[in-house]
Amino acid sequence: MRITSVRARVFEWKGKTVPPQGNFCSNAMDLVYDNRKNQHASGQDTMNTFRFHGWTVVEIETDTGLTGLGNVALAPKIAKAIIDEYLTPLLMGQDPWDYEYLNQRMYRATHAWGRKGVGMAAISAVDIAIWDILGKSVNQPVFKLLGGRTKEKIPCYYSKLYRTDLKEMQAEAQKFVDQGFRAFKMRFGYGPAHGQQGVVENLKSVEAVREVIGYDNDLMLECYMGWNLEYAKRMLPKLAKYQPRWLEEPVIADDIDGYAELSAMNIMPISGGEHEFSLYGFKQLLERKAVGVVQYDTNRVGGITMAHKINALCEAYSVPVIPHAGQMHNYHLTMSSLNCPMSEYFPMFDVEVGNELFYYIFEGEPVAENGFLQLRDDVPGLGLTLKTEFLDQFDIIE
Numbered sequence: 444m445r446i447t448s449v450r451a452r453v454f455e456w457k458g459k460t461v462p463p464q465g466n467f468c469s470n471a472m473d474l475v476y477d478n479r480k481n482q483h484a485s486g487q488d489t490m491n492t493f494r495f496h497g498w499t500v501v502e503i504e505t506d507t508g509l510t511g512l513g514n515v516a517l518a519p520k521i522a523k524a525i526i527d528e529y530l531t532p533l534l535m536g537q538d539p540w541d542y543e544y545l546n547q548r549m550y551r552a553t554h555a556w557g558r559k560g561v562g563m564a565a566i567s568a569v570d571i572a573i574w575d576i577l578g579k580s581v582n583q584p585v586f587k588l589l590g591g592r593t594k595e596k597i598p599c600y601y602s603k604l605y606r607t608d609l610k611e612m613q614a615e616a617q618k619f620v621d622q623g624f625r626a627f628k629m630r631f632g633y634g635p636a637h638g639q640q641g642v643v644e645n646l647k648s649v650e651a652v653r654e655v656i657g658y659d660n661d662l663m664l665e666c667y668m669g670w671n672l673e674y675a676k677r678m679l680p681k682l683a684k685y686q687p688r689w690l691e692e693p694v695i696a697d698d699i700d701g702y703a704e705l706s707a708m709n710i711m712p713i714s715g716g717e718h719e720f721s722l723y724g725f726k727q728l729l730e731r732k733a734v735g736v737v738q739y740d741t742n743r744v745g746g747i748t749m750a751h752k753i754n755a756l757c758e759a760y761s762v763p764v765i766p767h768a769g770q771m772h773n774y775h776l777t778m779s780s781l782n783c784p785m786s787e788y789f790p791m792f793d794v795e796v797g798n799e800l801f802y803y804i805f806e807g808e809p810v811a812e813n814g815f816l817q818l819r820d821d822v823p824g825l826g827l828t829l830k831t832e833f834l835d836q837f838d839i840i841e
């Protein structure tokens with residue numbers, strides 16, 4: 444089998460989006476803008492650089508008539524340029540079954556500038572498309588090529604609960620308790636720039652959500668890189684009584700020592716990884732005991748080939764892997780490893796941050812039932828096709 448074409452298109456959402464309210468989600472930009480209004484000079488909210496309203500879709504064709512689908516959401520236009528300019532020439536005429544060789548070829552060819560961030564995200568999209576082809580070529584779902592079915596079905600956690608009015612957050616939590624979810628991730632709205640008032644607001648929101656979901660359900664807390672070490676050290680003891688399953692990305696991804704210091708406090712597991720890349724990035728996190736839960740995203744970290752290696756590394760360190768975002772490219776990794784206990788799950792909503800956009804582009808994503816997801820044994824490859832229903836709400840950049 445040989446690769447005959449690589450097509451990368453950017454799907455830019457031009458449909459309705461839900462404008463975030465103030466203090467919607469603490470994030471890495473909070474410390475550098477006017478936070479009293481939770482916005483920066485241009486009047487937009489501080490989360491506005493963390494929007495996923497564009498998505499690059501990769502389609503790889505082979506001489507046997509197969510097409511593989513890949514995707515990347517980080518810096519989609521840049522990812523497309525990297526795929527077109529640097530990766531495609533490395534792939535043409537190659538055998539997709541040489542996926543380790545091809546992953547290494549892309550990783551090493553772009554190593555001078557691409558080993559973190561959008562370089563790895565672009566490689567990820569290509570690698571995911573390659574694995575889609577492999578599954579289709581042997582009429583097996585991708586998870587069967589990675590280790591098979593380790594779970595009858597995949598437990599998943601409801602992920603949203605961005606910081607809004609507390610009653611709204613409680614109503615949202617109740618709605619998904621009623622749908623049978625047993626685990627919930629919420630977002631803080633405040634961080635170091637919001638002072639003691641923000642500390643109080645953060646604690647109020649956790650109290651409010653716990654009040655609804657009780658203590659026989661898991662609660663995870665998302666900071667999205669919006670705190671710093673000093674603030675997190677103050678917050679952890681205050682949060683302990685709420686028994687969170689993990690506290691996510693309290694500091695920026697490069698502050699690995701900060702992660703390690705918070706983990707060493709042993710108050711609650713610290714999770715991270717959605718902004719880390721490559722096998723070596725996770726080797727660092729594990730060796731330095733920075734995280735107690737690893738959350739790479741397969742469409743960022745280097746693709747299925749890289750994620751599969753990281754799954755094995757994490758297993759050796761007894762650190763569970765719960766990939767960022769759910770989505771099919773992650774579900775296959777979770778299904779095929781006993782060290783992946785559950786998946787993140789974003790239900791389909793109106794487009795807000797953009798985690799939901801996946802549903803507007805792809806057909807085939809499993810819908811959670813009673814807090815579980817299912818992957819089918821009889822659907823080859825990733826199990827995705829391109830959706831046509833919302834095409835008119837995208838600008839597509841060829």
Ligand SMILES: O=C(O)[C@H](O)[C@H](O)[C@@H](O)CO
Nearest residue numbers: 602665667767768796798
């Ligand atoms: O863990 C997550 O789901 C991510 O951090 C979200 O994609 C991001 O939107 C912040 O909630």
Ligand SMILES: [Mg+2]
Nearest residue numbers: 665691692717
């Ligand atoms: Mg996160």
